[in-house]
Amino acid sequence: MHELSICQSIIEQVTEISRQNNARIVTKIYIQIGPLSGVEALLLEHAFPVASAGSIAQNAILEIQILPIKIHCNICGNENTADISKLICSACGAWQTSLISGDEMLLKSVELEKFEEKSNV
Amino acid sequence: MCDTCGCNVTEGNRNLIETGGKHAKTSEGNEAVEVLQNLLHENNHRAAHNREHFDKHQVLAINLMSSPGSGKTALLEATIDALNTIRINTNDKLSIAVIEGDLETENDAQRIRDRNTPAIQITTGSACHLDAYMVHDALHELDLDNLDIIFIENVGNLVCPASFDLGHHLNVTLLSVTEGDDKPAKYPVMFRGSNLTLITKADLLPFLDDFDVSKAEKNIRNLANPAPVFQISARKSNDSSLEKQGINEWIEWLKQQIKQYKTHLKLGETVLPMIQKDHLHNSSHPHEH
Numbered sequence: 447m448h449e450l451s452i453c454q455s456i457i458e459q460v461t462e463i464s465r466q467n468n469a470r471i472v473t474k475i476y477i478q479i480g481p482l483s484g485v486e487a488l489l490l491e492h493a494f495p496v497a498s499a500g501s502i503a504q505n506a507i508l509e510i511q512i513l514p515i516k517i518h519c520n521i522c523g524n525e526n527t528a529d530i531s532k533l534i535c536s537a538c539g540a541w542q543t544s545l546i547s548g549d550e551m552l553l554k555s556v557e558l559e560k561f562e563e564k565s566n567v
Numbered sequence: 568m569c570d571t572c573g574c575n576v577t578e579g580n581r582n583l584i585e586t587g588g589k590h591a592k593t594s595e596g597n598e599a600v601e602v603l604q605n606l607l608h609e610n611n612h613r614a615a616h617n618r619e620h621f622d623k624h625q626v627l628a629i630n631l632m633s634s635p636g637s638g639k640t641a642l643l644e645a646t647i648d649a650l651n652t653i654r655i656n657t658n659d660k661l662s663i664a665v666i667e668g669d670l671e672t673e674n675d676a677q678r679i680r681d682r683n684t685p686a687i688q689i690t691t692g693s694a695c696h697l698d699a700y701m702v703h704d705a706l707h708e709l710d711l712d713n714l715d716i717i718f719i720e721n722v723g724n725l726v727c728p729a730s731f732d733l734g735h736h737l738n739v740t741l742l743s744v745t746e747g748d749d750k751p752a753k754y755p756v757m758f759r760g761s762n763l764t765l766i767t768k769a770d771l772l773p774f775l776d777d778f779d780v781s782k783a784e785k786n787i788r789n790l791a792n793p794a795p796v797f798q799i800s801a802r803k804s805n806d807s808s809l810e811k812q813g814i815n816e817w818i819e820w821l822k823q824q825i826k827q828y829k830t831h832l833k834l835g836e837t838v839l840p841m842i843q844k845d846h847l848h849n850s851s852h853p854h855e856h
């Protein structure tokens with residue numbers, strides 16, 4: 447379950463970002479992952495409360511977007527989506543393809559509640 | 568140091584970066600801050616530092632990964648024996664050291680030390696994978712001068728280790744014949760990133776009717792991975808005149824990798840393991856720290 451380590455890393459990053467932005471709490475964390483990153487969204491969601499407990503992101507909403515696997519064929523130039531275990535060209539059947547997207551593991555953005563501004567939460 | 572260094576810009580999210588401003592207000596009046604960092608940003612930076620460390624000493628670092636018990640330590644033992652034989656016969660010396668990752672016990676490191684080879688044991692406790700910090704700590708216990716290769720034996724696990732850059736240069740994945748030829752399709756993240764797949768315990772192939780080496784290879788090609796697939800055995804053949812199967816090919820591959828690595832170093836470049844490559848291709852801007 448490396449998702450716990452990954453959540454801990456996310457908490458470290460958002461804690462630092464909050465500090466830089468003079469934020470009181472983190473309200474939302476947007477993440478993008480591709481299936482080929484090896485990170486499971488469900489496991490990430492399960493690990494998040496454990497990793498965030500007591501942190502500035504304790505009550506944050508974790509929003510995970512899964513990106514599709516897209517490949518480019520190095521033989522015929524076709525672009526298509528693909529299954530995680532079959533990264534082959536749908537036009538010519540070649541396996542010589544390059545990944546365009548699908549292995550992302552990205553902290554995209556965070557939403558912060560700042561100290562100076564009174565907000566209605 | 569590197570807040571938005573762009574190391575994670577891919578075609579899939581480039582438009583987000585080019586359109587959105589860095590800061591914006593949400594409807595609740597909160598502040599939205601664009602980040603665009605790898606989820607393992609800190610680990611990846613530590614890994615880059617480890618790689619600099621290796622490169623300064625011109626040591627090729629190889630991450631050995633497999634399921635528990637696929638024969639990683641046995642492969643290292645056989646490799647040490649083969650290198651010793653080569654040294655005696657040809658005076659051609661390759662020096663290696665080993666970093667052993669395990670949940671518990673010093674057993675594997677001891678097996679390596681028994682062959683007069685330096686080995687550092689990392690016990691990860693509950694962590695099912697090594698990370699760049701653990702490897703960094705181990706590096707401080709090793710004398711990197713006069714080494715040619717450092718093998719990092721990762722924790723036996725086909726899932727978690729695949730996501731963590733350790734600062735190594737090459738991924739070598741072992742698949743033992745008793746595990747089944749479908750494993751590359753079931754663990755695509757791991758096998759997609761292998762610079763070499765070793766089909767281990769090949770001496771058992773005659774006793775198994777359901778492991779098809781060509782199927783295993785096809786499953787690896789289906790992951791768009793062009794890397795070689797070798798059969799290998801760490802067991803001495805019954806016929807003592809025969810070499811251990813595949814070991815020579817493996818040693819030749821290692822020598823070739825060292826050569827290529829040194830060529831890259833001369834050009835002021837390093838070598839990145841297969842998994843990291845796609846990111847580099849998609850990242851158009853220079854990575855400064």
Ligand SMILES: Nc1nc2c(ncn2[C@@H]2O[C@H](COP(=O)(O)OP(=O)(O)OP(=O)(O)O)[C@@H](O)[C@H]2O)c(=O)[nH]1
Binds near residue numbers: 638800
């Ligand atoms: N027949 C045969 N058995 C082997 C071979 N290589 C390893 N084994 C056996 O497989 C078992 C596990 O080998 P190890 O080298 O400890 O495997 P490992 O991958 O290092 O295991 P962990 O570190 O626990 O994940 C041992 O009983 C070895 O004797 C081989 O080439 N042929």
Ligand SMILES: [Mg+2]
Binds near residue numbers: 675720
């Ligand atoms: Mg072992």
Ligand SMILES: [Zn+2]
Binds near residue numbers: 519522537538539
């Ligand atoms: Zn094609």
Ligand SMILES: [Zn+2]
Binds near residue numbers: 569574854
């Ligand atoms: Zn960076």
